[in-house]
Amino acid sequence: MEGREILSENLERVTPGTVLMRGLGRSYGDSSLPAHPEDKVVATRLANRIIAFDPSTGVLRGEAGVSLVELNRSFLPRGWFTPVTPGTKYVTLGGMVASDVHGKNHHVAGCFGAHVRALKMRLADDSIVECGPDAEPELFWATVGGMGLTGHVLEVEFKMDKVTSPWIWRESTRVRDLGEYLDALNAAAPRWPMTVGWIDCVCKGSGMGRGILDAGRWATREEAGDALPKGGLSIKFPVDLPGWAVNDFTVGLFNTAYYWKQFESRITGLATSNQFFYPLDGILEWNRGYGKRGFTQYQCVIPRRAGVHAVTEFMQLLTKLGGASPLSVIKDCGPEGKGLLSFPLEGTSVAVDMVVTPELQKIVDRLNEFVIEVGGRIYLTKDRFTRPEHFRAMEPRLPAFLAAREKYDPERKLRSAQSVRLFGDKA
Amino acid sequence: MKAVVLGGTSGMGRAIAQKLVERGDSVFLLGFPEADLEKSAADLKARHAKGETAKYAVLDLEKPEGFAAALDAADKALDDFDTMIVTAAMFATPEQMEDNIELLRRLVTVNYANTVVFCEHVKKRLLARGGGKLTVFSSVAGERGRKPVGVYGSSKAGLSIYLEALDHKHNAQGLDVLCVKPGFVKTGMTAGLKPPPFAGEPDQVARDVLAAMDAKKPVLYTPFMWALVMFIIRLLPRFVMRKINF
Numbered sequence: 001m002e003g004r005e006i007l008s009e010n011l012e013r014v015t016p017g018t019v020l021m022r023g024l025g026r027s028y029g030d031s032s033l034p035a036h037p038e039d040k041v042v043a044t045r046l047a048n049r050i051i052a053f054d055p056s057t058g059v060l061r062g063e064a065g066v067s068l069v070e071l072n073r074s075f076l077p078r079g080w081f082t083p084v085t086p087g088t089k090y091v092t093l094g095g096m097v098a099s100d101v102h103g104k105n106h107h108v109a110g111c112f113g114a115h116v117r118a119l120k121m122r123l124a125d126d127s128i129v130e131c132g133p134d135a136e137p138e139l140f141w142a143t144v145g146g147m148g149l150t151g152h153v154l155e156v157e158f159k160m161d162k163v164t165s166p167w168i169w170r171e172s173t174r175v176r177d178l179g180e181y182l183d184a185l186n187a188a189a190p191r192w193p194m195t196v197g198w199i200d201c202v203c204k205g206s207g208m209g210r211g212i213l214d215a216g217r218w219a220t221r222e223e224a225g226d227a228l229p230k231g232g233l234s235i236k237f238p239v240d241l242p243g244w245a246v247n248d249f250t251v252g253l254f255n256t257a258y259y260w261k262q263f264e265s266r267i268t269g270l271a272t273s274n275q276f277f278y279p280l281d282g283i284l285e286w287n288r289g290y291g292k293r294g295f296t297q298y299q300c301v302i303p304r305r306a307g308v309h310a311v312t313e314f315m316q317l318l319t320k321l322g323g324a325s326p327l328s329v330i331k332d333c334g335p336e337g338k339g340l341l342s343f344p345l346e347g348t349s350v351a352v353d354m355v356v357t358p359e360l361q362k363i364v365d366r367l368n369e370f371v372i373e374v375g376g377r378i379y380l381t382k383d384r385f386t387r388p389e390h391f392r393a394m395e396p397r398l399p400a401f402l403a404a405r406e407k408y409d410p411e412r413k414l415r416s417a418q419s420v421r422l423f424g425d426k427a
Numbered sequence: 428m429k430a431v432v433l434g435g436t437s438g439m440g441r442a443i444a445q446k447l448v449e450r451g452d453s454v455f456l457l458g459f460p461e462a463d464l465e466k467s468a469a470d471l472k473a474r475h476a477k478g479e480t481a482k483y484a485v486l487d488l489e490k491p492e493g494f495a496a497a498l499d500a501a502d503k504a505l506d507d508f509d510t511m512i513v514t515a516a517m518f519a520t521p522e523q524m525e526d527n528i529e530l531l532r533r534l535v536t537v538n539y540a541n542t543v544v545f546c547e548h549v550k551k552r553l554l555a556r557g558g559g560k561l562t563v564f565s566s567v568a569g570e571r572g573r574k575p576v577g578v579y580g581s582s583k584a585g586l587s588i589y590l591e592a593l594d595h596k597h598n599a600q601g602l603d604v605l606c607v608k609p610g611f612v613k614t615g616m617t618a619g620l621k622p623p624p625f626a627g628e629p630d631q632v633a634r635d636v637l638a639a640m641d642a643k644k645p646v647l648y649t650p651f652m653w654a655l656v657m658f659i660i661r662l663l664p665r666f667v668m669r670k671i672n673f
Contacts, residue, residue: 053472078476
């Protein structure tokens with residue numbers, strides 16, 4: 001998509017009359033892209049000032065462009081961490097609200113929105129308002145997970161967590177198949193505040209779902225000692241690989257190597273927050289491995305009430321359709337949050353990378369039909385291919401969200417490539 | 428380090444000030460308007476490894492009569508600063524200056540004459556206390572007379588030569604002068620211009636600048652690719668420079 005960002009340190013000055021705001025532009029889908037090349041889109045990343053931080057309560061107020069990279073760098077050594085982090089630190093506060101991000105601790109902490117106390121917003125009529133769970137709650141909960149379509153988030157106020165050390169105490173368990181994996185995930189949930197895992201969905205037959213389950217908690221002072229974690233090395237992916245480089249054979253090799261990197265069936269020990277939360281951030285521009293075709297992600301949640309067999313069936317379907325993804329990330333989600341379009345619901349979330357090919361639309365359609373059948377839903381932040389009728393069918397909360405949009409942006413001034421595709425906004 | 432940052436409220440100056448406080452250095456801000464200084468000071472306090480408050484004073488490079496008083500304030504707050512970082516400057520496109528010769532005069536005055544005057548004030552203070560660091564942002568635009576940055580580039584060319592001479596003259600007395608030559612960096616200054624290949628981000632530039640200051644380098648091209656780009660540009664013959672629009 002062509003288009004030019006409006007880049008400024010002063011969001012209040014540049015937001016009037018603009019149709020969309022974006023942070024670092026890392027969403028896998030089209031939610032941060034303009035619907036039309038002429039659309040005015042504001043990029044927030046230069047607006048990165050922390051307005052206030054109260055060390056006695058942990059309450060932090062920051063401009064929308066403050067990124068998790070900065071927050072972690074500055075606050076983790078002093079014993080503070082965001083209550084929720086997604087699987088990348090290249091994300092801004094504004095983006096964390098718009099996507100209502102979830103993390104490895106969703107089963108205990110919920111989404112980021114549950115920890116937000118206030119938002120300062122520029123609305124479609126160019127007025128500026130302050131909202132929160134108690135002030136203008138309809139606007140607030142439509143904005144949390146609302147993909148930037150209810151107004152521009154200028155400032156975010158939330159409460160940081162006090163952590164016992166800057167290190168994670170991690171337990172990695174190698175599991176042989178999907179059934180064992182799901183059992184282990186269930187068993188870990190009450191014992192560990194953070195869980196996530198990677199499984200191989202290319203390997204067919206009895207090895208389907210072989211993988212590694214990571215569980216963790218903040219290490220105690222005694223376990224961690226006094227050393228601060230080093231920044232660690234970031235390697236830049238040097239070139240765009242040719243399009244054929246990612247195929248069933250290379251993916252199979254990668255997965256076998258990934259599976260056997262851990263020879264023991266269980267490892268415990270200290271890990272840095274970067275190693276534990278952001279394994280992929282260690283390789284900058286890793287997306288180039290997928291070549292010029294690019295790639296996207298598919299993420300859905302299968303509700304618990306559909307039963308464990310629904311997850312197995314979904315994985316079998318995924319393997320059969322052949323999305324050729326190195327790894328799938330599987331994670332259990334806690335109860336649904338209050339954000340009107342917030343993604344997680346009680347059940348199992350599955351995320352897979354997908355190379356963009358001519359067949360991809362068909363694959364996504366088929367997966368979505370399954371998700372609708374079992375009462376699940378997809379994650380808008382990752383989505384570029386879902387059809388509007390499929391989205392409507394999986395989203396009973398949509399009328400409430402559309403009512404909020406009608407109230408705060410009756411002319412549908414705010415729009416993105418995604419809102420044109422899914423909600424039929426005018427391009 | 429007891430550092431003063433002129434221009435520390437925005438862009439690359441902001442990124443440098445943030446990195447300094449994150450590693451525990453003391454920072455004093457110079458710039459304008461005051462409301463902006465106040466917001467940046469709050470940001471630096473929240474980020475400071477030891478929770479130190481950052482103080483500030485108003486300084487406008489168009490008003491040299493205010494330089495001494497602002498530097499006095501910095502000296503008072505930091506108990507004599509040992510490091511000065513200047514990122515502030517003016518920018519305008521040739522089209523903007525074509526119709527507005529007054530804007531051209533202001534830009535050349537701020538970027539060259541007044542910046543040099545400011546550096547002279549700083550130099551005297553640092554030499555009197557046995558040396559220190561003076562880091563000033565010039566530009567790769569000062570390397571060759573190029574169509575899109577002719578006037579701006581000439582102001583930066585003068586500044587680069589001044590800084591080079593300053594280094595030659597006072598290095599032995601403990602004054603570490605660093606002339607930073609950023610390539611295209613995506614900041615508020617370049618907003619609206621089409622980013623060329625190898626465009627950098629303020630955070631990356633800040634990291635490079637602090638490393639170069641710590642290593643006492645006299646000149647820094649950042650992002651590094653611009654050293655190669657400018658090497659080639661300097662070699663291009665005149666008939667090519669007349670043809671291209673780079």
